[in-house]
Amino acid sequence: MKQKVWIISGPAGVGKSTTAKQLARQMKKSAYISGDDISHMAVSGREKPWESERANELVWKNIVALSDNFLEADYDVVVDWIVFWKDVQTYTSHWIEQGIEVHYVILWAEQDVHVQRDQHRPADSQMGERVIILRNEFLSSGAPDRYYLDNTVGELSRMIQQIQETERFVLTDMHQSGASI
Template sequence: MTNRIYFISGPAGVGKSTTSTALAERIKRSTYISGDLISHLPVSGHEKPWESVQAKKLVWENLIALTKNFIKYDFDVIIDWIISLEDIRIYAPELFSLDVEMKFVILWTDEKVNVNRDKTRSENEQMGERVKILRTDFLSEKNQHPYFLDTTHLEPKDVVTSIMEEESYLIEL
């Protein structure tokens, strides 16, 4: 059976971590890689990946290396980070040569729900106004609207089922 790589994206506070964890628990052999966790590995000299091309490239290089290692050992990989379809094509083209299926999903929710979820996070994790900026960015990206999954009225288990079963989230080269 072919392994899968799942890219779980969306604005801050939309439920990427919750969904990614639930998805990883449903798959027999899986690993869950948080892009945020990878981006915070540098202890000093840390830069925000949305403000530094070098920081963004470093996160991607680490995501790719980890993904390739886990695929080599027969794991499905779930990557949770704020990314676009274009990011995958620019920073991760070598993943397309692996014998894997790749799925890309942009979790989406009502703006009010999204903003309120962000407010429930710890103060140092809140993104505030950046939530609205990210929402605008996702809506303006071309070619990724078919990958949106509105989770406003869905339970996490239903979101996971949709991600696993829907062929429309498959990425074609």
């Protein structure tokens, strides 16, 4: 059976972690990788990945290294992080070239629902205006519409099923699709 990497993305507070963890739990042999956890491994001198290309690259190198280790041990991998189209283009091609099936899903919700979800998070996890900033960054990122999945309404189990069964989330060779790396 073909190995898979699932990249569950979207703006802060849209349900990435909940969705990614549940997706990983439903697989026979899987690993869950949180980009946020990796980002916070640097304790002293930590730069924020959204403010520093160097910090973003370091998080990605660690996501890729961990993923490669799990893939080598026959695990499927679920990555949970705010992943923009340029990063997908930069960091996934080696998996595709190895015959690993890579899925990219941008979870999305109507703006008022998204803002409400953020407000219901614990106070220390709320993103406030960053929710709107990230929404706009995704909309201007160049990601094809096919990778967006509206989770404004609906059960989590139905979302998971759609993510698993819908071919539109599967990445193809970035060179063939006309994307630049």
